[in-house]
Amino acid sequence: MKKLLNVRNVVVGNEEIKILREISFEVNEKEIVSIVGESGCGKSMTLKTIIKLLPKNLEILSGEIYFDGIEIVKYDAMEKIRGKEIGMIFQEPSSYLNPLFTIGNQVEEAIKEKIEKKEKKERVIKILKEMGLSSNVYYQYPHQLSGGMQQRAMIAMSLINNPKLLLADEPTTALDLTTAFGIIDLLKNLVTKYNLSIIFVTHDISLAKYISDKILVMYAGIIVEKGPSNLVYTNPLHPYTQKLINCLPEKYKKGERIKTIEGQVPSLKDLPEGCPFSPRCEYKKKICENYIPGEIKIEERNVRCFKYGNFMES
């Protein structure tokens, strides 16, 4: 398998706060990678870092990102890559589509090749059909479509240039369940059809297991655990992942009370000095409060926790 994206030790933030801390992961060709975590843990920021569309007050402080052989962090012609090589879809298609232009217009505008207007239109209608929409949608405005249709139009827009990577930022969260599964299956099919890799951001770890080959679990700007979906789901190593999976409704026995993870996600402004999860962690030791654990490879997985390795005794 060929590596498509390689993110190495990326730190994002400004003088005051660090949003992402030493993020490293890889995405292979035709692979779906999920990023899982609570809101505010830096999932969406990771996507925005890859496409280099960070908010004005944030920047990439250090690290490298290799995409298809190009180092992106120092690359200054991102317009050539955005839309062409990397597409992106979002949580709320209704607000991410411009309300004043037809779907046709907005999809067409994304086409990078210099081809004739007629040809462009044919291509747009073709891809709309592949996404399961009628050709009529070409002439319609976003507000005339349902949420699911909007998301399909959004996917059409991001795939019109046959990109190698699709960044999906919680694309199904705002949709109802049946519509959401339609979109999920569509995305799964696209991988083989378009030779596509997908980074799929979600807060739902069972959904991540269903759709993806690999899962990254994030907490407060750190990837605490990464590995093949099945392994992460069935045998989580990091205490946070364990609690996350224990809280899932399908794990409950009849009559059992709802479980939650005690405590709260720390605000990025006053993170604990050591492991960010330590205040909520039941295995907490002294070392956890003072140092951030490094990555440890166990089986096919990488985990950042002092529980593993031989740190706990000290």
Add this chain to the structure above:
Amino acid sequence: MRRYILNRLFQFIPLLIGMTFISFLIIQISPGDYFTQLKMNPEISPETIENMRKLFGLDRPVIIQYFYWLKNIFTFNLGESFSYHVPVSFLIKVRLKNTIALSIFSILLTWIISIPLGIYGAIKDKSFNERVLSFFAYIGISLPSFFIAMLVIFFISKTAILPLGGTTSIFYENASGFEKFIDYLKHLLVPGIILTLSGIGSLYRLMKNNFLEALNSPYIFTACAKGIPTYKIYFKHALRNAINPMITIFGYELSGILSGAGLVEIITGWPGMGRLVLEGVLSFDLYLVMASLLIGGILLIFGNLLADILLALVDPRVRLR
């Protein structure tokens, strides 16, 4: 689309009726009427007055009188001016032309200047240039239009670069058509510039905020992620979205312009509606004042209607409801 416009038209009917009714009420509560003035004129016999009273329906109950008055208004018979002894409609026609010319001129100028400035301010938000622009906008908003007028007149009295007062120069009668137009325009310039100066500030701020809001919208992020060129992001995606609320504002702006124009007309000696109304108030020429009020209101209603139709034309969310 057609249904939408018809709908708006129907909504304006109660507005129009209310407006005429309030104008009528104001005439009613004022002490004395048209005939108190006529009675003082010894040349007119009491019988004539009584006949006229019947003719205008002034011996009927108030509600009936209102309908008489309404009927007269719709036939553009707004009564006779006490002081000029000509029909009010005649007076207004001449002056209205000048006011409309002035308003259109200053609206155009204001928009042409403040829209690009607003876009610039939004793109360069928080830069030094933007802060300077916003500072001046603030001053512009807080300066009363009459004070701006006085400052401009003061400046012109020192430099004498532009004519002041009236609509035409002495040579107007003998000038050719084009020269006449230029002469009129020159006279229009002083009140026009004053009105523009007093309007730019608020419009700049509105445009800047709208554009900024559009720039921070998710769909702009989409456009960036699509990798389309920056100019297209600004002038296709952001501009169209920022302009839409401005069109609604245009309807209200019209009210401000008309009000502002009235005062500036008086100070600069531009013979428009404002001057006419003031003269009417000073000479207790009630019918003249009320007719002007009504015309101003009706102009505004149509301005708003125009804005609504324009909005429907450019916004599919309104059009395709």
Add this chain to the structure above:
Amino acid sequence: MKKTLQRLRKRNYISYISFWIIVFLYFLAILADFIAPYPFNKQFRDYPLCPPTKIHFFDHNKKFHLRPFVYEVKLVNPALNQYEIVKERICPVYFFVKGEKKKILGIFPSTRNLFGTKEGKIFLFGTDMHGRDIFSRILYGARISLSIGIIGVSISFFLGFLIGGISGYFGGKIDNILMRLVEIFMMFPAFYLMLALRAVFPLNLSSFQIYLLIVIILSLIGWAGLARIIRGMVLSIKEEEYVLAAKSLGLSSFRIIFKHIIPNTFSYSITAITLSIPGYILGESTLSLLGLGIQEPYPSWGNMLSVCIGNLRVLSNAPWMLIPGLFIFLTIICFNFLGDGLRDVFDPKNW
């Protein structure tokens, strides 16, 4: 109040300063009798259109005087209103000098003024055509111009609260009818409506009657906008849980409106009030400027400017006649800054 000011100071320093400028202006207006060196109607016939008096520390021999002084001036060309300094006549400026008899705040009789000269005249902002001191007239005029804003906005706000509150709370037909009424009032161009309402009343009224009339006219014009704002607020608050809770407890509508809804509109109302005061000040100045408001000899910032209309000679030779306009501008910009700052501070997003 104190907390709000502290937050204002931290978040938006300009509006904090604006607040104190406004306080200072009202202070000047209240103590006008004491601070103004001359009564507002005192005419110095020998000094028409006299330019502002300069205050010196050095005389023409470059000699330093600890006590500031002014030169006496003399009208040399009555046709052009040219004045000349009499170099020999140095008139020191004293604090708490004796002036005319008056009652400060209408209660305390006094003959002292804050400052003045024993001989010669001190016209900080020059004089008008009748030789009246513009500085003193501005202070007295502030009483009218500044008080009309507050009184006018209070009446409008009362009306706005009543109508907007009822409209928003009851909704339905009442809301529909009241809002159409509001729309009608907002549709009239304010300037024309103001003149039309003024036209209904005779021109020659006593100054107190005119003052009342202006307040009434301005409130009649201003209530509509405020009613709409308040209706919007009430509509959004009505949906909040605590109002629903009050309703489910079976409290009367009256109680819900006055105990639960109105107090919650407080911070927003303060902002709206601050931002609408300039409109009233402008309205008063406009009417007075056109000779339809406060009448001579009583000063208001508006009617002090009315000489400047259509009187190019005065305007170009005596630009200090425009100073009242600067005061109007200063007041308005301060209220605007303060209003913006308050909106900032009260915005829950910024907490």
